[in-house]
Amino acid sequence: MTVDISTPAMGDAPAPVVRDRTTVQTPRLGLRDLIDEMVSGLLGRPGRLVLTALGTVLGITALVSTLGLAETAGNQIVSRFDELAETRVVVAPSDTGFGGQSGTSSIPWNAEERLTRLNGVAAAGTKSDVDVSGALSKSVPIVDPLGINEHQIGVIATSGGLLDAVRGQMATGRFFDAGHDERRDPVVVLGPAAAQRLNIFQVDIQPAIFIGEQAFVVIGIIDDVAREPDLLNAIVMPNGTAREFYGLSAPAEVHIDADVGATQLVAGQAAEVLAPDDVESLRVQASSGYTAVRADVEGDVNALFFVLGGVSLLVGGLGIANVTLVSVLERTPEIGLRRALGAARRHIAGQFLLESTVTGLLGGIIGASVGVLLIVAVSAVREWTPVLDGWLPFAAVGLGALIGLIAGTYPALRAAQTEPITALRSG
Amino acid sequence: MTLIDTGAGASTPPNRPEAVTPVIELREVGRTFPGPPPVEALKPSNLRIDPGEYVSIVGPSGSGKSTLLHLLGLLDRPTAGEFLLDGIDTGSLGDNARAGLRGSRIGFVFQSFHLLQHRTVRENVELAQVYNRMPRRDRRARAEAALERVGLSHRIDFTPRTLSGGERQRVAVARALVSEPSLLLADEPTGNLDTEMSAEIMDVFDALHRAGLTLAVITHDLDVSARAERRVRITDGRLRPA
Numbered sequence: 001m002t003v004d005i006s007t008p009a010m011g012d013a014p015a016p017v018v019r020d021r022t023t024v025q026t027p028r029l030g031l032r033d034l035i036d037e038m039v040s041g042l043l044g045r046p047g048r049l050v051l052t053a054l055g056t057v058l059g060i061t062a063l064v065s066t067l068g069l070a071e072t073a074g075n076q077i078v079s080r081f082d083e084l085a086e087t088r089v090v091v092a093p094s095d096t097g098f099g100g101q102s103g104t105s106s107i108p109w110n111a112e113e114r115l116t117r118l119n120g121v122a123a124a125g126t127k128s129d130v131d132v133s134g135a136l137s138k139s140v141p142i143v144d145p146l147g148i149n150e151h152q153i154g155v156i157a158t159s160g161g162l163l164d165a166v167r168g169q170m171a172t173g174r175f176f177d178a179g180h181d182e183r184r185d186p187v188v189v190l191g192p193a194a195a196q197r198l199n200i201f202q203v204d205i206q207p208a209i210f211i212g213e214q215a216f217v218v219i220g221i222i223d224d225v226a227r228e229p230d231l232l233n234a235i236v237m238p239n240g241t242a243r244e245f246y247g248l249s250a251p252a253e254v255h256i257d258a259d260v261g262a263t264q265l266v267a268g269q270a271a272e273v274l275a276p277d278d279v280e281s282l283r284v285q286a287s288s289g290y291t292a293v294r295a296d297v298e299g300d301v302n303a304l305f306f307v308l309g310g311v312s313l314l315v316g317g318l319g320i321a322n323v324t325l326v327s328v329l330e331r332t333p334e335i336g337l338r339r340a341l342g343a344a345r346r347h348i349a350g351q352f353l354l355e356s357t358v359t360g361l362l363g364g365i366i367g368a369s370v371g372v373l374l375i376v377a378v379s380a381v382r383e384w385t386p387v388l389d390g391w392l393p394f395a396a397v398g399l400g401a402l403i404g405l406i407a408g409t410y411p412a413l414r415a416a417q418t419e420p421i422t423a424l425r426s427g
Numbered sequence: 428m429t430l431i432d433t434g435a436g437a438s439t440p441p442n443r444p445e446a447v448t449p450v451i452e453l454r455e456v457g458r459t460f461p462g463p464p465p466v467e468a469l470k471p472s473n474l475r476i477d478p479g480e481y482v483s484i485v486g487p488s489g490s491g492k493s494t495l496l497h498l499l500g501l502l503d504r505p506t507a508g509e510f511l512l513d514g515i516d517t518g519s520l521g522d523n524a525r526a527g528l529r530g531s532r533i534g535f536v537f538q539s540f541h542l543l544q545h546r547t548v549r550e551n552v553e554l555a556q557v558y559n560r561m562p563r564r565d566r567r568a569r570a571e572a573a574l575e576r577v578g579l580s581h582r583i584d585f586t587p588r589t590l591s592g593g594e595r596q597r598v599a600v601a602r603a604l605v606s607e608p609s610l611l612l613a614d615e616p617t618g619n620l621d622t623e624m625s626a627e628i629m630d631v632f633d634a635l636h637r638a639g640l641t642l643a644v645i646t647h648d649l650d651v652s653a654r655a656e657r658r659v660r661i662t663d664g665r666l667r668p669a
Contacts, residue, residue, distance in 0.1 A: 024515060024520060024524045024527055024528055025527045025531055025559065025560060026523050026524055026526075026527040027523070027526045027527045027530050027558040027559060027560075028558070028559075028560050029557065029558055030563070032563065033557045033563070036557075037557065040543075040545065040546060040550070043545075044543070044544075044545030044546070045545070333539075333541055334541075334543060336541070337537075337541040337543075338554075338558070339502075339526065339529075340500065340502070340529060340535045340541075341529075341530055341535075341554060341555050341557070341558055341559075341602075342526050342527060342529050342530010342531060342555075342558040342559050343526060343530070343557075343558045344522070344523050344526045344527075344558075345522065345526075347558060419502075420502045421497050421502050421503060424502075424535075424537055424541065424614075
């Protein structure tokens with residue numbers, strides 16, 4: 001064959017390279033060139049790219065979906081607690097503990113009446129422990145030397161509305177009302193545990209109990225309460241009755257069941273309604289306790305899933321490191337060629353580092369997307385509201401890239417150490 | 428020593444050999460590999476290649492050919508003597524500057540071509556311009572011009588897999604030419620080719636020589652070395668004119 005070769009500067013060929021014969025130009029790799037080389041390097045072996053990224057995809061998917069599902073599930077649990085917690089308001093004198101008997105309480109006896117006039121109050125009632133001076137309770141006025149039929153049972157005085165305020169139901173009979181209170185009738189209602197200890201199971205025969213020597217008629221037995229479980233193991237009597245027989249001086253605390261969403265409104269007004277002359281003497285507590293439960297539940301679930309996601313990510317990172325290392329060994333001739341074409345060691349390291357970082361980044365993007373889809377799918381099946389922190393998918397993508405970067409460091413350094421001599425001969 | 432004055436050496440006044448800056452100048456250059464026992468792969472030798480020369484370096488395997496190739500290609504450093512490339516003392520240069528010199532002044536042609544299988548012919552040629560500050564917009568035209576010089580304009584968008592061995596090696600030659608190096612350094616360029624394809628490559632080399640390029644071809648093939656205008660023999664680590 002014949003080859004016709006003209007001089008390089010002839011015709012419309014590009015201008016010859018003008019080079020100062022004595023200066024040495026250090027090699028340079030522009031950002032666009034670096035990106036081009038990275039893209040070609042990755043897309044040249046699409047199958048390998050997919051397999052390499054798969055580990056990160058799985059890890060990020062696991063992380064995003066578990067974190068998101070933990071949050072979603074946590075919010076379902078919390079929403080069940082919330083309705084109860086968010087409607088609870090308790091008012092007590094600021095200088096005594098809750099439930100303690102108070103000699104200086106400024107809560108008026110008609111607290112229930114005053115509060116139920118407020119907008120947003122579904123029910124309200126006072127509650128005070130009654131000091132019975134250690135008197136024992138029994139259901140029959142017989143001293144039986146063989147059987148123990150006397151018990152130390154707590155006595156609590158309430159207003160008629162308390163049962164509704166703590167969302168209680170009666171098992172049998174009825175709760176006392178304002179009439180009993182006013183007339184100071186010797187009637188009581190028993191908590192289920194107290195009723196069992198006193199052997200009273202029905203009230204239609206008007207059973208009586210004795211506290212010390214004083215007789216009281218049992219008019220009802222409580223089934224359950226949603227708040228203030230100490231009522232379940234107590235003898236409950238009207239305020240008036242407690243004042244009459246035990247000299248109760250003032251209600252110890254007021255319980256309010258607020259309408260949903262009205263809690264803050266009620267809490268803000270309660271003290272002024274109860275003690276307009278001395279607002280500071282009362283302490284109002286709204287929606288308590290359950291916030292801690294919420295944090296606990298979420299924390300536990302998250303910690304577990306975080307470990308799972310972390311392990312899968314570690315595996316994903318090792319996958320990238322492994323495949324990149326194999327790739328470096330396999331591409332040794334290419335590395336040698338690039339070095340012969342003037343690439344500095346840092347250019348080689350940079351290219352492999354960028355390739356592994358982008359692999360991790362792609363894995364992160366796909367993983368975060370699949371993870372979000374999983375959360376939505378699971379939520380749809382379970383009829384949950386999917387909940388996800390807005391930053392999570394983006395953080396997951398960043399994490400994928402970071403893992404690629406870390407995983408690629410050692411292979412990239414190995415690539416940079418490759419001697420062109422050995423590399424070029426091995427081809 | 429013959430001097431062919433050509434366009435490539437146009438800055439040098441003709442007919443005054445002593446004023447010409449040689450492309451390659453080895454002054455008592457030796458390379459000893461540390462032992463035990465130490466191996467003196469290249470004994471202190473002198474070599475001068477002037478612009479436009481076509482030199483072949485022949486020798487049996489194990490004679491130090493590879494060592495010489497690596498030294499000439501700045502892929503290795505001599506343990507003794509001085510190596511001047513285009514008058515630049517390479518001994519004082521760091522890794523970075525040596526990589527820069529390699530990328531801009533030496534065009535490599537290898538026995539096994541070393542083309543990237545996933546890239547087209549043009550992309551393979553353009554790759555040689557990535558590291559040496561060639562503006563991106565010029566690269567395509569330069570790559571096409573280089574491919575035209577080796578007669579491969581019709582194969583520009585092919586991938587190396589679809590080419591014959593001779594064509595692949597011509598792509599490698601185009602890649603070596605594209606940054607207009609001072610020296611085209613070929614290592615057994617016909618080692619993987621049959622006779623016909625070898626002749627094809629040798630024709631290309633002849634044409635490049637006529638156009639003024641400086642060539643150094645390392646080979647054990649006497650037919651190939653016979654095409655050069657000057658031959659240097661290397662035996663047992665010693666260089667001498669053949």
